[in-house]
Amino acid sequence: MGPTIRDVAKKAGVSVGTVSHVLNRSATVSEATRQRVLQAIRELDYQPDEAARTLRRRRTGTIGLVRAVEDGTSMRTEASDHVFLEFLGGVQEVATREGVGILLWAAPPGPTEEEIYRRLVRGRRVDGFLLLGTRVDDWRARYLQEQEIPFVAFGRTLGDLQFPYVDVDGEQALTQVTEHLVYLGHRRIGYIEPPKGLTCAVHRRAGYVNTLTRHGIPVDERLIVPGGFTQEAGERAMRDLLYLPDPPTAVIAPNDVSAMGAMAAAQARGLVVGQDISIVGFDDIPMAAYWQPPLTTVHQPVRWIGAEVTRMLLALLSNGTIPSEHVLIEAELRVRKSTGPAPRPREG
Structure with missing residues (x-):
């Protein structure tokens, strides 16, 4: 087995996504970084799988969203679902306007979730993904970068992964x-x-x-x-x-x-x-x-965030670039009656 895109990224000291951008000429990468990636490609004699890349570039007109749910639960509508439904409303608003479909799945984190992602990617069922509930070390982001599948996340990770996101601070x-x-x-x-x-x-x-x-x-x-x-x-x-x-x-x-x-x-x-x-x-x-x-x-503003990550993903799919890859917004505290002055210590 020859060298992989991950081997190139490791040798060049960059993310898999950066290597993908250089190969596809799909995002702004500094000239110094581009040259470092190209040098690593030459030294490793890395040969991209053009047939697979051609297949990946075919459009389905659909974006994917896999919601992580607790094991044993379903996607029932209740108070705890409101944030997700607001987010989905923002996604749907933009997707409908742009004539794009949404493929929605639900699974508990773990093997079932992993299998859904792999099946969707292997079957080329969607053009890209929206990620929710980002994790400290998110295997979904790593896997999608390795497969050169575009995605945008609501949330960040820690560590060396670089990808487009919108997040609340x-x-x-x-x-x-x-x-x-x-x-x-x-x-x-x-x-x-x-x-x-x-x-x-x-x-x-x-x-x-x-x-x-x-x-x-x-x-x-x-x-x-x-x-x-x-x-x-x-x-x-x-x-x-x-x-x-x-x-x-x-x-x-x-x-x-x-x-x-x-x-x-x-x-x-x-x-x-x-x-x-x-x-x-x-x-x-x-x-x-x-x-x-x-x-x-x-x-x-969850509904706005849902709309914004969808706009970003569609721009990435259409143009290969987006104006700003990292959007961090400040939250606002709404003070109501559930908070008040600290009670005085009880005597005695």
Whole structure:
């Protein structure tokens, strides 16, 4: 077996995507980088598979979106699906206008998800992909780059992978949230984490930890608990926090649905949310403004993001280039009644 595109990338010290761009003349690459890639190709005597590349360039008029779901669940419509449905609405809006179809799948992360991607790529069912829920080291991005399949992601990864994305600045968002709670006098601030492995979990934790440190507030690891994006996960995490000998006076949840579960757990203990304990969500789904009390939360423009990543992917498929490959947007904190001044310590 001869050298692969990954061998060329390693020798040239660049990403697989950069090698692909040089081969296809499909994106702006600096002259120095281009020469380094070409030199690696010559030294390795790399021969691209022209037949496979020709097949890949044939258009299906369809883009793919594989949604990761928890094992054993279906794509049912409920509160926890709202963010995905908003994102999909933005995707559909642009795709319909441009006459492009959407191939939608759902699978739990793991072997089933991998097989779906491989089947779609091998069968040339789609022209490109939109990625959701990016992971710290995302095998999907690596695989699609190796196969020279265009894609754009909602989210980033860590490490050396370079690809087009739109993302909300999670570190900036959690900085806003933590600053808000510190301003209200809270010093014991609980943090329910997003699922481990997601890149957003790393960025958000950094915003929370760095803000506490900047204010001279010790980071108590007992106040950082694992969580998830469901109501049940938020309820479990809040119960764990409230069982601590010195429980938090404020809690940050990974999304609005999880915050709803946290509210339910606090209210079951007889606490008044917004007075006895403050709770903050993330996403700003429409119903968040109508809960009792209305939820303080981070707003992210999910529908716009869905539309933007679709515009970027279609531009990549049409022109081989996009004006800006990395779009990082600031989130906005919407302050409502679920947060208030820290309660005074009980005497005695």
